[in-house]
Amino acid sequence: MSVTHPIPQLDLQRQLLPIRDDINRALSQAIDNTAFIGGEALKRFEEHFAQFCQTQHVIGVGNGTDALHGIFWALDLAPGDEVIVPAMSFIATVEPLTQLGLVPVFADVNPVTYTLDPIGVEALVTQKTRALLPVHLYGQPADMAPLQAIAKANNLFIIEDAAQAHGATYYNQRVGSLGTAACFSFYPGKNLGAFGDGGAITTSDAELAERSRRYSDHGRLTKYEHAFPGVNSRLDALQALVLDIKLEHLERWNQCRTQWASLYSDLLADINEISLPKLGENRTHVYHQYVIRTSKRDDLMAYLKDRHIFTGLHYPIPLHLQPAYQDLGYKQGDFPQAEALGETCLSLPMFAELTEEEVRAVAEAIRSYFL
Ligand SMILES: Cc1ncc(COP(=O)(O)O)c(C=O)c1O
Structure with missing residues (x-):
């Protein structure tokens, strides 16, 4: 064996080296301009990521967990409504549900792909089921066609957890565009990672986009007017700059x-x-x-x-x-x-x-x- 150095599970240093100058330049400019929240850098990244994901809208938020939270808040479901989720995922897939008073109904994963197994999902649908929440675990898209058929027959939303799957495709269509909306995480170790926490909602539903954007920015209508009490969970401009540079790679x-x-x-x-x-x-x-x-x-x-x-x-x-x-x-x-x-x-x-x-x-x- 000719390798004598330790082999890490993930090495972010190596990713950084070739793009460090570009990032330093962009960050240094933004710091000089003191443009830290919102503005052109965020808009540009949101547009580029929407193109990448083949969706109409992207809303940059503070992290992937908040992206899911914002989506489910914007769907305006009732406490006690049920969402079918795979039993194998990171806990962030279900935290937003329980925090909003929704009930996660677990289903088993497929033994081959490890994603939500459509066999068995139909039997879990009740009068209270409102959504399916497939997770594209490890970077592989869930088997969306049978899930889409179940959703259509039962009038359910499909929300994708695409936190681990930036760029994966299903029938040549990018994840993030395969349901009503999707969450992405830009946690540093993800395939597209920020220099800290970051996340995004993707959707082609204009109303859901507007509601979730407002929710993540204090329910804001204008600078001083708030339509409802929201949260403060925005993707900051420095992270957007880093992500925009990394997106090209x-x-x-x-x-x-x-x-x-x-x-x-x-x-x-x-x-x-x-x-x-x-x-x-x-x-x-x-x-x-x-x-x-x-x-x-x-x-x-x-x-x-x-x-x-x-x-x-x-x-x-x-x-x-x-x-x-x-x-x-x-x-x-x-x-x-x-x-x-x-x-x-x-x-x-x-x-x-x-x-x-x-x-x-x-x-x-x-x-x-x-x-
Ligand atoms: C499957 C899955 N869902 C949701 C999240 C939540 O993302 P974040 O850590 O950005 O809140 C993650 C990332 O850790 C994840 O792996």
Whole structure:
């Protein structure tokens, strides 16, 4: 093995180096102009991200969690209304629901794609169901066509959680444009990441765009007039500048991730004791995470760490088993696929600037563990 340095799960330094001068210049100008909130930089990024996502509107907000919160607030649902969500995701998928008095109804994930399994969703629809909230987990779009059919038949909204999937496509259409609205996160480690927290709502529904924009800016009608009590959750101008520069590189970065994913898959294909990520039909994956599965997960993780190869877990505890949601009344055994995924998932090093040598070294270490 020719790599002697540690291999991190994510290295943001390497992403920064080639774009640092551009970013320094843009930030320095904005600082000189003291243009920190709103203004041209935010408008420009929102327009560019709307083009990228093939939607009419983008509303920059403080983070991805607030993006979901703003969408569900703008939908104006009643307390007790139900939203069907996958049992495997980050907790931010459901926090906004429960904070708004809505009820998350968990469904299991598909054993192949790990996204909301349409089989079983229909049986969960009740008189109170108002929306489906698929998560494009790890960067792979959920199976939207059957979900769209269920939504249409039952008059439900589809809200996408696209926090991990900037640029992924389903039937050549970008995530963010596949439902009524979508949330994106620009947390630094995401495929498109800010220099701090950031998020966006995408939608082609003009009324929803206006309501959610107002909500995130104190319910503002004009500078001094407020239509309703909102919140303060805006994407600041400095983050918008950083994101606008990074957006120009995103497609290339996603291509690099895809290339590393396919190299991992080639190099690990003959190890029977692990399962590799699989792509559903008619979609592209942007590999926010490259997640393998093995019953020896914890031991393998420690073995790799001993060899200075760092991995992650996304996520070891499914949502229905989180202490935060015990009051919802779910128990171990309710969602076997999500639970098995939690016990066996392992996220390998994944970022655009990995080198072929590093990917080969990670694969070689995994091979040496099993073979
Ligand atoms: C699936 C998912 N949903 C929502 C979020 C929330 O985004 P943020 O951390 O920007 O609030 C994240 C990011 O952490 C996420 O991974």
